[in-house]
Amino acid sequence: MPIKHKSMKRWLGLSFIFFALWSCSKDDLCSGETPTTPLLTIELLDYTDRITPKSTNDLAVRVRNADSTVVYTSLSDVTISLPLDTESDQSLFYLIDQASSAESLDVVQLDLFYRRQDQYVNRACAFKTIYNNMAFESDYTPLSWIRDIELLTPTVEDASVHMYIYH
Amino acid sequence: MRLYTCIFIISLLSGGSAFSQELEENSGQKPPQSTDNEPPQQLLENQQSFESQESEAVYEGILPKERLENGSEQTILVQGLDSLTQGLKPAVNSTKLTAYGLRIGGDLSKLLRTAFDQNYSGFELVGDLRFSKRFYAAVELGYEERFWSEQNLEAQINGSYIKLGADFNAYRNWTGMNNGITTGLRYGLSNFSNTLLRYPVYTTNPTYSSSIREDNVEYTGLTAGWVEFILAVKTELWSNFFLSLNVQLKHLIHEDTPGNFANLVIPGFNKTNDFSAFGVGYGYTLTYFIPVIK
Numbered sequence: 001m002p003i004k005h006k007s008m009k010r011w012l013g014l015s016f017i018f019f020a021l022w023s024c025s026k027d028d029l030c031s032g033e034t035p036t037t038p039l040l041t042i043e044l045l046d047y048t049d050r051i052t053p054k055s056t057n058d059l060a061v062r063v064r065n066a067d068s069t070v071v072y073t074s075l076s077d078v079t080i081s082l083p084l085d086t087e088s089d090q091s092l093f094y095l096i097d098q099a100s101s102a103e104s105l106d107v108v109q110l111d112l113f114y115r116r117q118d119q120y121v122n123r124a125c126a127f128k129t130i131y132n133n134m135a136f137e138s139d140y141t142p143l144s145w146i147r148d149i150e151l152l153t154p155t156v157e158d159a160s161v162h163m164y165i166y167h
Numbered sequence: 168m169r170l171y172t173c174i175f176i177i178s179l180l181s182g183g184s185a186f187s188q189e190l191e192e193n194s195g196q197k198p199p200q201s202t203d204n205e206p207p208q209q210l211l212e213n214q215q216s217f218e219s220q221e222s223e224a225v226y227e228g229i230l231p232k233e234r235l236e237n238g239s240e241q242t243i244l245v246q247g248l249d250s251l252t253q254g255l256k257p258a259v260n261s262t263k264l265t266a267y268g269l270r271i272g273g274d275l276s277k278l279l280r281t282a283f284d285q286n287y288s289g290f291e292l293v294g295d296l297r298f299s300k301r302f303y304a305a306v307e308l309g310y311e312e313r314f315w316s317e318q319n320l321e322a323q324i325n326g327s328y329i330k331l332g333a334d335f336n337a338y339r340n341w342t343g344m345n346n347g348i349t350t351g352l353r354y355g356l357s358n359f360s361n362t363l364l365r366y367p368v369y370t371t372n373p374t375y376s377s378s379i380r381e382d383n384v385e386y387t388g389l390t391a392g393w394v395e396f397i398l399a400v401k402t403e404l405w406s407n408f409f410l411s412l413n414v415q416l417k418h419l420i421h422e423d424t425p426g427n428f429a430n431l432v433i434p435g436f437n438k439t440n441d442f443s444a445f446g447v448g449y450g451y452t453l454t455y456f457i458p459v460i461k
Contacts, residue, residue: 030319030369037370063374071374083372091375118368118380120427122441125369126319127380 030125037128038156039081040091040112040163047147047166053078054167060099064092064109073099084156086129089114097145097167106145111137114156130157266345267297270409272454277309286314289434293452295334303334305351311434320366320431326359328435330395345403345456353395355417357435360387361425386425391433393419393446407456417446 030036046054061072061082071093072080085091090113097106114131121128134154140146148166156162274291281288289311295303307330315322332353340346362385368377399413417436424430432438436446 032371037368039372069374071372083370083374085375086368086370086377087375118366118427120429121369123317123320123429123431124441126317126366127368129368129370 030121034121034125035128035158036121036125037083037086038130038158039083040131040156041079041081041159041161042163042165043079043161044077044165044167050166056080056097058098058100060096062094062096064094064111068094079161084112084114084129084131086116089116095146095165108144108146109137109139110149113137131155134162136163266456266458266460268457268459270295270297270303270454270456272409272452274309274450274452276449276451277311286316288312291450291452293450293454295454301336303336303349303351305332305334305353306330307353307435309435313432313434315431317431319369321364322428322431323362323364324359324430324432324434326357326389326434328355328357328359328433330355330435332395332397334397334399345409347399347401349397349399349401351397351399353397353415355393355395355435357391357433359389359391359430359434360385361389361428361430362386363425363428384426384428386428389423389425389430391419391422391430391436393417393433393436395448399450407458409452409454409456411450411452411454413450413452415448415450417448419444419446 044054044056046052055076055078056074057076059072059074059077059080060070061080063069063071071082074080082091082093090111093110093112095108095110097108098104113133113135115133116129116131118127118129120126132155134151134156136149136151138146138149140149146165146167150164150166151162152164153160153162271292271294274293277289277291281290289309291307291309293305293307295305297303308327309329310327312325313323315324330353332351334349334351336347336349338346338348362383364383365379365381367379370377395415395417397413397415399411401409401411404410419433419436419439422430422433422439429441430439433446435448437448439446
């Protein structure tokens with residue numbers, strides 16, 4: 001039946017807006033753009049001038065656990081990102097240079113220590129962990145592929161560069 | 168009276184076609200309000216004002232002819248209701264139209280939800296007071312306990328709320344009818360507690376697995392306030408018993424954010440939204456009208 005009643009049209013219009021608003025909630029899935037638990041971002045620099053980015057040479061990063069889980073591999077990159085354990089106050093890694101070659105592979109340990117803090121993000125992503133009081137230990141020597149390591153910030157909470165590795 | 172209610176509902180369902188049209192036209196010249204002990208002469212005037220609409224609206228059938236005391240023949244016409252003509256008389260007793268009083272009751276939908284939804288329990292008492300011909304002061308009082316589960320979050324929110332405001336009846340009733348389409352505004356205020364039960368840490372790298380944390384962090388004494396637009400259809404089911412369906416559009420004005428968490432739902436406001444301050448709700452209430460002044 002055709003609608004002639006003016007105010008009835010108004011009600012229908014209002015109820016339409018109402019149900020449109022009802023259905024348009026977009027907070028169901030955690031968007032990839034939302035910053036959640038950060039990764040430790042490391043930039044690789046040339047040891048000789050300490051400024052020029054120097055790419056890796058067949059790098060592999062493994063967790064120092066029973067399985068030696070592979071975390072990261074890259075043939076040539078100037079920045080690498082490593083996850084930090086959200087269940088423990090330390091994350092232990094092997095940084096392996098020329099990982100594919102059996103003879104000349106070069107392993108350096110990198111141990112990271114921190115305090116964890118869970119932070120609310122939003123209803124879709126729930127919580128993230130941020131890391132405070134960052135500290136590291138490493139067994140690099142003048143003979144290993146890594147010559148020096150510098151920690152830039154005591155807190156890992158965003159995607160900025162947190163650490164320099166000179167090689 | 169149930170017949171009038173029936174007609175009212177039919178008119179709503181049919182999208183307010185010709186029948187509503189007629190009501191609209193009637194609304195231009197409403198029959199004068201009358202009191203309990205009005206003289207017969209005024210009744211006659213009521214009838215005549217009905218008749219005066221005759222030329223403006225489109226009518227098909229002819230409804231009961233009544234011979235009044237002064238002998239003049241009054242014809243009342245209504246479209247498309249020939250089958251219903253038996254009981255349809257223009258109201259002679261118009262006391263209901265001017266009945267002022269208190270309407271109190273409760274929300275049926277919240278009781279039903281309490282019975283069938285494990286994650287919800289709550290109730291709401293509603294009341295309104297007619298203070299002028301078309302305006303009502305309105306209040307809702309409620310209590311809700313909600314277990315809220317998102318994909319990555321579980322929380323328990325308990326609290327009470329009060330909503331204060333006014334309703335405006337936009338529906339022009341026929342004499343003797345007491346139905347309504349009301350629009351109203353409310354200010355809502357809630358006092359509640361919010362307990363974070365379980366959550367995992369969201370990570371983008373699968374190297375380290377994240378366990379579910381069960382901290383049971385409780386935030387108490389939180390408050391939130393909002394304004395609410397409410398649209399309701401009210402019908403008189405039986406004498407003085409009203410059934411009402413309403414929808415609510417809310418806009419959050421202020422809220423206490425619980426430390427390192429958020430209010431996923433607020434009692435009375437319902438689900439909040441991360442990206443806007445709007446909320447929605449509905450109600451299905453049964454109320455009883457206590458006349459105070461007629």
